[in-house]
Amino acid sequence: MEPPHTEQHAPTGPPPHREGAGGAGAAGGTRRPWVVGVSGASGTPYAAAVLRALLHAGEAVDLVVSRASRLTLLDETGLPFRDAHWREDLRRWLAQGADGTPDRFEATLPDLSTVRHWPAGDLAAGPSSGSYPSKGMLIVPASTASVAGVALGLSKDLLQRAASVTLKERRPLVVAVRETPLNGQTLRHLVTLDEAGAVVLPASPAFYAGAADLQDLVDFVAGRALDAVGVPHKLYRRWSGALGGSGRRPGGPGRAAAGGGGG
Template sequence: MGITGASGTPYAAAVLRGLLDAGEAVDLVVSRAARLPLLDETGLTFREARWHMDVKEFIGRDVGDMRVWKENDFTAGPASGSYPTRGMIVVPATTAAVAGIATGMSKDLIQRAADVTLKERRMLVLVVRETPLRRVTLQQMADLSGEGAVVLPASPGFYAGSHDVRQMTDFVAGKVLDVVGVPHTLYTRWRGQLGAARAEEAAAGA
């Protein structure tokens, strides 16, 4: 999993919690550019020297089976196709990261790992957090989709009874986990009945 410098670091925290809650092992790369929105949006810092403590505070739980790699470490496991992974999630994904992955620049470990994920025909999910979008970005996303990547904009739905920021964040995180086949209970699924989510929520609070 890669975290880039776009706004939306709470989405990353929610996805990490979901992966770890499901017992998944996680290789994490936090770009240097991601540290500013991380500080601005959560008040937290990220330091490789004490990443266990920083990530634990970021996600609000134990880090579980996780390994953190430096963004400029091209000897890292995820930089090689022989390193076994189920796939990769970039959340949030900047348009710069999208461009770098689409053009095969591999300028940092996140882009290199994404390139490896595509060439090995593994699942790549890009949670793009930007609006509006330029034509060139739309074309790059279309190209990546054509290569098998899943472009999943951070677009929360409201039909699941979401009415606060945490619920809307969890909705997007849940959609990410759905794509990679990781079970979760982050949002109430549509049942073909209007108002079902609110009714269920009211019953739970009774």
């Protein structure tokens, strides 16, 4: 697989100081991060891949990790996510591969100084207000509960509130729903989000890109999420219009797709 997009850009500026938040950017204009919400659905490796790729692309990130997602993260990776130690926990999470390899991305881990963490219960956090300058939001993965909360405007926690703000401010919102099968109520909620301007992006890995391992499948979904908001990346091999472009021969071994070496 090709290496990840590693060109770094200086962050646009530091966020206002608040207790409990981290990630100061460089001096200079207004910091405009992407808000990344991680819900309790299965699929925490998708969130890690999106976060790595955003940071490799030089983007600032505001991170909201729901309470339920911390249980899922612990179950899927064996790693905790603690408000008091979020930077240390985030580094370990982003270094781990989708297959559980603890140091798969350690050597190419992007700079985390442009990440700012907001506790999920902090409804006075920056992303809870439309006046807070963000570029948009990605919910990766999105549980059916978070889908319902955003569609109904419940704002039960910061993740839901930030998504509602993103919609009302007409900023890009990507909802990477991870559930199967989907019942009628959830489908109606997804239609509501689509009509409100969100991109509904099921976490559906593709195989035409010549996936060689689990990380490749994860990176494909993460790459499609970033495509939806126009952030450059090299997470997967794009369709070229030629059959066999993945390098996989019938009955033979495949070779790696573009970008799975990191992201």
